[in-house]
Amino acid sequence: MTKYVYMFKEGNQTMRNLLGGKGANLGEMTSLGLPVPPGFTVTTEACIDYYKRGKEIAPEIIEQIYQALAETEKLGGKRFGDVTNPFLVSVRSGARASMPGMMDTILNLGLTDESVQGLAKLTGKTRFAYDSYRRFIQMFSDVVMGIDKENYEELLEEMKEKKNVELDTELDDDDMVELVRQFKEKYLELKGEPFPQDPREQLIEAITAVFRSWDNPRANYYRRMNHIPYDWGTAVNVQAMVFGNMGEDSGTGVAFTRNPSDGTKELYGEYLFNAQGEDVVAGIRTPKPIAELKNDNPRLYNEFVELSSTLEKHYRDMQDMEFTIEKGKLYMLQTRNGKRTAQAALKIAIDLVEEGVLSKKEAVLKVEPSQLDALLHPQFDSEALKNASLIATGLNASPGAATGRAVFNAERARELKDQDGIPVILVRQETSPEDIEGMAVANGILTSRGGMTSHAAVVARGMGKCCVAGAGSVKVSEAKKQFVVDGKVFNEGDWISLDGSTGKVYGERIQTVDATVSGDFEKLMNWADEFRALGVRANADNERDATVAYNYGAQGIGLCRTEHMFFEGDRISAVREMIVANTLEEREKALAKLLPMQRDDFISLYKAMKGHPVTVRYLDPPLHEFLPTEESDIVALAKEMGLKADVLRQTIDGLHESNPMLGHRGVRLSVTYPEIARMQTQAVIEAAIAVTKDGLKVVPEIMIPLVGEVKELKYIKDVVVETADAIIKESGIELPYHVGTMIEVPRAALLADEVAKEAEFFSFGTNDLTQMTFGFSRDDAGTFLPEYYEKKIFENDPFAHVDEKGVGKLMKMATELGQKTRPDIKLGICGEHGGDPKSVEFCHDIGLTYVSCSPFRVPIARLAAAHANIKKPRN
């Protein structure tokens, strides 16, 4: 028979998967001989079984619970329902991974009309006993029975009014007894049956409720955000209650072994005598700093300090502990590795190494890669944030905090910012390449449409700029220069604030504090570099981004999107001239104008990267993206180009595509217009020769996008090589260069052995690969993906984390096939996934050479790569 219930003394910290984090730690503390109130854990497997049976606890599991309960009673020397010495328990969730506040908890379970009298007698506190009973009825109703607690709060308010008092604490014994009577009456009225008087019945209902809460929307959302699989299930911990409110020799508190904000080595926390946890939370009384316990009760303080130290040493990490003192006896209710700020995480990791507790390798694992974001971007002042008015929530598309005046187009953003120095937030339905300059001057970007890989999101991450994307409830009217959210109108110039790390939008100005990178950061990143096997490059299209990337430790550029260079100033005119050209000659003339600009771009990129490799992706987007769509813009452009508006409109109509994502773009453009590839090759190679002459060594990598068939790569590679070799020969300089391809079309992955005959390197373009493998576009998926999460069809956004099963299978195939043809093939990834720690780990595991990500995610990728290699070292 499967064992579904474990006494605490049977558990230990290695049993986390079965007992959950809390259960495993309670077991560990019990085994260590620490003072832990007795109890038991119902396993995660019981939860899985519960769901498998259609939400029912199997009779054999109930049987095991009852047995454990009996043993717990024996251990505590108390009995459920005992009138003289009643036994009460808490029932708490505890999953493998911490999900604070996401699931339900029930305290004081076991109180009945009889045992409440025992509690009153035992403690000599009628008011306390009935107050506990009242709270239990309310909590049980709410959590277990789904009865709104408002029903009870009303009765409490009426009583206070009647007695003409303001605080609960001012109610006396009789008032509480009366309230309990009223609460039970209300329960009967709403449920149609009396409040259960059998503690065992209460217990099974409560455990069921905790299992059920695994599936509440809050928990589902949290899991999705934190990649916690639905099928893990939660354990349930049933523990004897101890009371911190039995007089001045009782109390309760929480403490950290180190300061969780800055990492300082000091006991940090607070406590309150004669109180239960709830009193602290309710804010009725103000708790005292833990340091004061030293004066209040030196014995207890010393005992707690010793316990803390034991726990930190045992767990080799900063601990977050809950304790209760019942009549002078200290009980540990919980310990866990404490949450901490990024700054504290760095300091603690480094201090623990210096204290000889951790090795460098272990220290590197103590800092979560995703935490680094907070160090690299401005954040809201935490005090200022407290009272801020949240108006909407979108996708946390690019981290950091921003505050500024709302503007609705790029031009106005520039005017306000450049001329008057006014901070602005650019608000758009969705952004397009024409908005780039506006995005560059804005403090943040807010869009109402688009997902994690929409234009706004990708560009903002590249710029290291805060962005909240796809905030659907924000109705943007660019024409009226306003947005409406929940009926409230925001006009141009109104202050708003964005938190790109959480996706929150606030309707006011909020102070921000700048990013700060300490010496600890450098130290830890250097350690991380010692342990990683995966290279880290950056996606950068200009000198500014490349410099940021270089400073953050990028070992090269993995993706330079040349089209981003095509939108600025005079360039866009030349690009448009090229597009409307009717003959090869006209097109070449326009391209000739672009050549010197592209060459200069590459020179500055090479210089910024100081000799590290630079991968240049050739023109990728469909040409219509470079042309206007609005009638007035078309007329203006036609005039500028000396064309009839009709003719220009015809060109634009001719470029229209039903599914531009699947249209005339990428390598297909080069096949149709090899002269574009020729110009880009000339620019790449001439720039490399120029910097080589200046003494910088550079190996350009030319990357052809959207290849699905080796012959199309071959066709363009021939053009590239012919052009490049002629220039190199003429220069008289030795210049190695490589030609490779993106793997972003499923067919290229399937036939990677053939593609590798021509490609000297692969770079996985996982944005497109994800779109084509799933058959949905990132721009449109927003309309149905929420239903997919709700219905648990998807647990993760495949555009945020590589879909390892499907897309990952193609990546593995391509990797193996590519290596079969060309054993030393260089393998990278340059999709947005390259900066996602979970995806970085996957890339390490399948053997890629490097990942490439936005400059501001480079440190995250470096740390994630170190984690991956520490967990699963490469041979």
Added chain:
Amino acid sequence: MTKYVYMFKEGNQTMRNLLGGKGANLGEMTSLGLPVPPGFTVTTEACIDYYKRGKEIAPEIIEQIYQALAETEKLGGKRFGDVTNPFLVSVRSGARASMPGMMDTILNLGLTDESVQGLAKLTGKTRFAYDSYRRFIQMFSDVVMGIDKENYEELLEEMKEKKNVELDTELDDDDMVELVRQFKEKYLELKGEPFPQDPREQLIEAITAVFRSWDNPRANYYRRMNHIPYDWGTAVNVQAMVFGNMGEDSGTGVAFTRNPSDGTKELYGEYLFNAQGEDVVAGIRTPKPIAELKNDNPRLYNEFVELSSTLEKHYRDMQDMEFTIEKGKLYMLQTRNGKRTAQAALKIAIDLVEEGVLSKKEAVLKVEPSQLDALLHPQFDSEALKNASLIATGLNASPGAATGRAVFNAERARELKDQDGIPVILVRQETSPEDIEGMAVANGILTSRGGMTSHAAVVARGMGKCCVAGAGSVKVSEAKKQFVVDGKVFNEGDWISLDGSTGKVYGERIQTVDATVSGDFEKLMNWADEFRALGVRANADNERDATVAYNYGAQGIGLCRTEHMFFEGDRISAVREMIVANTLEEREKALAKLLPMQRDDFISLYKAMKGHPVTVRYLDPPLHEFLPTEESDIVALAKEMGLKADVLRQTIDGLHESNPMLGHRGVRLSVTYPEIARMQTQAVIEAAIAVTKDGLKVVPEIMIPLVGEVKELKYIKDVVVETADAIIKESGIELPYHVGTMIEVPRAALLADEVAKEAEFFSFGTNDLTQMTFGFSRDDAGTFLPEYYEKKIFENDPFAHVDEKGVGKLMKMATELGQKTRPDIKLGICGEHGGDPKSVEFCHDIGLTYVSCSPFRVPIARLAAAHANIKKPRN
């Protein structure tokens, strides 16, 4: 050393790959002892080598050619350049597969200033000799040197004018001698060097020219249409010339062993005494029917009859022969299996079985599946077609011939056809579901945009209606009700004609002849059925199509696209009501209106299929396809629905997608609106119960489209099963049914083992699978695919024939993974490829259970399936 040149006597018909068809047959005839002028074949491998070397013939191959030439001279007893008995040769291409007229031929090679005198002396015909020389110079200039033959035609015209004659034949000896002089002068002028006087140099140049012609645009196009790989190369046959124009005891002719039009067993052909092939082609003299040879020269006739009979028996197929009589001696210049009409193919195959020459299995192989098209669709009267004016060429999207008056919208099509019985051709830029009724009444459909799987093409093939799609040069203005092609305007009511089998568009009325299906057809199809392993079903959405399919032998419906049922009459109103519904209740109300109509549809489908399985695919296209896009239509619809136009426009805008192909469609609709799946299930099951009560056995198959993840299939399957089981239980009837899925998203193929846990059958949706695997949409690929063909990146349209390497790899994976989970899983294909013989063969090879195709392609698929199983029998 590789042997690159074979004497005819060294070859035989098994060496087709190396010697080409013509070379192998010349070898075979020589071996049989038939009178074949001596010669040799330069192999296809030599051609491949030629391209590999950058278009150069290797010295060793030239050496082998010279050796074979010497041997040929010996065999013929003549010598190159001999002034008394000159040796002349023909140089002809000959690929593995016949490519008639696609490559170049040169006759009379070996003529020089000296040998022409020899020829004149030998034949006693100066005029003939110099005329031959003149033609050779012209042909050599054109084919070998790329000099336009107009240059020479001009000189000929001048000469005729000067001599005041009309026909070439009226020029005398001296005129011809003079013309040769002028031709050589012209050659010198244009080439800068004299006409080559060394026959060996002429020969190598000519062989080079034939190799080169393998790569001409005509040949490339022909290969693409006929799936002949580019890398096969062509062989070249060099053969001693014999002359049919040496007097009345000489002649030339062509003949078939059976009538190629209707298959009658009779010698069929024509001949001409004292003539060369060219004279026949030029139409200067009218050849006589072969039967007359019996009177003209009984000896030769009998000899030829005997040879013909020998050849037919030897090859066990109807032969197409060329012969020449030189001074009373009969020479066979070529034999091959003769091209024949579909009708003749059937008759010959069946007759040969009855004559005991072929087995049934062999007879089945003698009819090409694609030929059957001609039997199933109307064709142009071949006489009427001869002088028709071709105005444009598009894609041969749906076969058959049609003639009618041009109309530009569905409504007008109905008016003219229904009210006045006037035959119409519907001309549109592209069609949409709203055009269906217009398409149904039209004789044919012409579109200027869209590919082989565009809406027009798919629907037309389903209706068995002629369609020419994507005729880019036809500029359609639906507003002006006209189209313009090459500056010529066609207005509503003007007669036009379409050939959907060739893609040709004619600017006039052309008589058509109806399709005729003979008893031979039935007989051969029955034989085919005996040999095939693959099932054949049809794609049909209504009773009419289903009945056609059933009559053509479909063994079930493999794809019923339910959305096609949603456009007719009242239904579209209910569908639109459903789309604009704001609440579940409103949506269910609208669905309730659709239910009885859907149920009736299914009842009639089940009845039409008489108990064969019917696969119903649930709603697939994005909802916006059911709503209008034109402002005026929106206003009208809003009025009809009692909505504000603004509100409706907002709904329509809200449904807008950047890439609808990758948007909210297929199973995604069902996940968002499970009530649609519920209604469709109710209709499918209730209809099945109704016909079951009427005594018909039916097993409905419910097919969920666009699945990419097993959990989304499971989600909907649960809805389907719950709904279906409740209805079945209530009915008290036993009704088996199956739930399966399309495999059309790459991810589903990659994870088919998981998908098969829920799917009871797979049906490959190769249209979408091709789009997503290649990453291009069929609607947009038209802009760049032509360049891909031209640059030989693609040799085939992947939407017409399954891309076996890429898409096929996914299909194979999915097949194997699916069978791993569910060994008896039913595997079908319902993409457009299901009716393409080449793709059917592939489906057989990878082990599918059935193919499903348009009703009119069912016989083609049956025959193709038989071919596949005969070639590679299934265990």
